[in-house]
Amino acid sequence: MLKVTNATKAYSNHNILKQVSFCLNPGQIVALAGPSGSGKSTLLRCIQKLEKLDSGTITHKGTTGFVFQDFQLFPHLSVLDNVTYALRVTKKQPANDAQEKAKSTLKQLGLKTAYNKMPHQLSGGQRQRAAIARALVLEPDLLLCDEPTSGLDGPSSKSVAELFLNLKAQGVTMLIASHDLDFVGAVADRIIVLNEAAVLRDFMIEEKGKLSWAKLLG
Numbered sequence: 001m002l003k004v005t006n007a008t009k010a011y012s013n014h015n016i017l018k019q020v021s022f023c024l025n026p027g028q029i030v031a032l033a034g035p036s037g038s039g040k041s042t043l044l045r046c047i048q049k050l051e052k053l054d055s056g057t058i059t060h061k062g063t064t065g066f067v068f069q070d071f072q073l074f075p076h077l078s079v080l081d082n083v084t085y086a087l088r089v090t091k092k093q094p095a096n097d098a099q100e101k102a103k104s105t106l107k108q109l110g111l112k113t114a115y116n117k118m119p120h121q122l123s124g125g126q127r128q129r130a131a132i133a134r135a136l137v138l139e140p141d142l143l144l145c146d147e148p149t150s151g152l153d154g155p156s157s158k159s160v161a162e163l164f165l166n167l168k169a170q171g172v173t174m175l176i177a178s179h180d181l182d183f184v185g186a187v188a189d190r191i192i193v194l195n196e197a198a199v200l201r202d203f204m205i206e207e208k209g210k211l212s213w214a215k216l217l218g
Helices: 040-047 079-091 095-108 124-136 154-169 181-187 213-217
Strands: 002-011 014-024 029-033 055-060 064-067 142-146 173-178 190-195 198-204
Touching (some): 002 040, 014 040, 014 198, 029 040, 029 154, 029 181, 040 055, 040 142, 040 173, 064 124, 079 095, 079 124, 124 142, 154 173, 190 213, 198 213
Antiparallel strands (some): 002 055, 190 198
């Protein structure tokens, strides 16, 4: 589904990604884990083609959806209009069709009562769900999420974890950049550990549970 080969990128002679390679199979939640500055977000942005590699290749035959760390919802649009806008601009769907699909997706994510609310009226967890809805409504083959629990409290993070597991059960494949090990341990099927711009470890999780940086980076 996704193949990253020798992905390399530097800013001002500082390595951000260094010969990163891995393949991604459909139907899994794969976490890119690592300390801040290890290259997780940059790799996601390169996969989404928001940035270019200096060398190496990224091959993906399907479509991707991207959920930003700061959500990037339009503050002047309602939740419904944020999701509808994505369909009208990207898919060129008629307004009525786009609105119905947006409502269906928001309802699926538990935001039926938030259609007409503005982003600033939502909790952090609700804004995260709205951002995910905006990405999912475009029916991507691969959902890319950058630090999906950043700034969320414990209950909100747990709610997002449950949402991700439900999406996986529906066939959504996800690649998540996160340094939240409680969240990663709750949702990931596989962890790719990035450290100092390179892949340190890549392994399947046999049993979900507690993770530690000592174990991942040791």
